[in-house]
Amino acid sequence: MNWHKISIHTSVDNEEVFTEFLTEISNGISVDYSMDIMKSGVEDFDNKFRLNPDDYPDSDIRLTVYYDESVSVDEKISQIESFVRETTNLSDKEDVKITQTVVQETDWENEWKKYFHSFRVSDTFVIVPSWELDDHEIKLDDRLIKLDPGMAFGTGDHPTTSMCLKYIEKIVKPEHKIIDVGTGSGILTIGAHLMGARDLTATDIDELSLKVAKENLELNDIDGVDVHSADLLKNETSKYDIVIANILAHVIEMMITDAYDCINTGGYFISSGIIVEKRDDILAQLKETGFTVLEILEDNGWVSILAKKEA
Known part of the structure; x- marks a missing residue:
């Protein structure tokens, strides 16, 4: 094709x-x-x-x-x-x-090879495309994300993805139940798995993204992740300790209430893909819904927010 x-x-x-x-x-x-x-x-x-x-x-x-x-x-x-x-x-x-x-x-595949190369995205997360695995020098504490992006969004080099990975590195624990909404390439689910989490769900509305995510999970020797098609959190009935959404500001706005309802007390909402001009609107909606904003990261005009459901 x-x-x-x-x-x-x-x-x-x-x-x-x-x-x-x-x-x-x-x-x-x-x-x-x-x-x-x-x-x-x-x-x-x-x-x-x-x-x-x-x-x-x-x-x-x-x-x-x-x-x-x-x-x-x-x-x-x-x-x-x-x-x-x-x-x-x-x-x-x-x-x-x-x-x-x-x-x-x-x-x-060759088109992506021209643009995508290995790089460090946080203190321990390192993203390496499969075609550079043999050439990459791995440090003792590195958490290696092996990735073939294909036609799905999420390579880690975009600020919205890298900021999410920094939050994941900071808060994810093995006992957490996590859903990655709009998983794209699966990169954030892979990051959560590398932090020890095993109760993982990854969803996307795009079937091609789901295919790529499954392939990347396999590339990283990860199984047991529930990967399925879904329209944000509209029909979600399970409860989670962490909801991750690296999408766009206007989509984040549509799902804040659903995210709050899906998160266990004491759980976290990582939202990203927000341009800086939309930051205050998103922050106001998060607080109005009941979230406590813990941290805001900004990078090159993009914003990522870490919020917590206190009660």
Whole structure:
């Protein structure tokens, strides 16, 4: 099968508005930042990330969505062009550039190899793609996440994912029952497993993401995880010690109440994928629902929140 790849090069100021729109017309997006943006605020960047500048936009950001052959790519491009014309709050609208290419399914693995390399995401979590396992030098205390991202979101290099992993490293204990909502590549479930948790559930509405998550769990020699399709927490009846949701701000808003209802007293809610402009709205809703906010992390315009259900 071939995949249609649609890329949008635009100002970083347009990331939120494009992200929300593209999420509505696709099953997921990827965002590539220019090297200058990625290097800002990151110490020792070149030693932490072995990246080829040619694989990233020269400036600003590139948002990418993929569609299989059953989807009319011309119709999708028309939708995007109409969105650009009709949206009044886009910055530098005249500089928005839309391109479309075809990616062979057999080339997808090599496509990811160009962009994704091993790196340390926290004190102990290290993410290593399967094709670099033989070359990676493992330290004694490292918790190694082996990953083949495929077409699912979640590689650890995006701030929203790395901040979640830092919370997981901090709070997860072996006795915790955990659900990872919108699991994507399964990376956060793998992180929780490496912290000793064994009662794990991973859900996603996208079947391709579930397939990738299962493959990554197997790659990390993890079994016993309940991986299944679900629409957020709408039909969830179980109780959990930790709910993790690395999605988008407007989706987080829809599930805060359900998350509170699903969490045991004394349990935690890790929410991420929140742009900084939405931080105060999310914080207010969390507190209004009954959560106590314990910690807020910010990285490159993104926010991750650790909240607790006290009673």
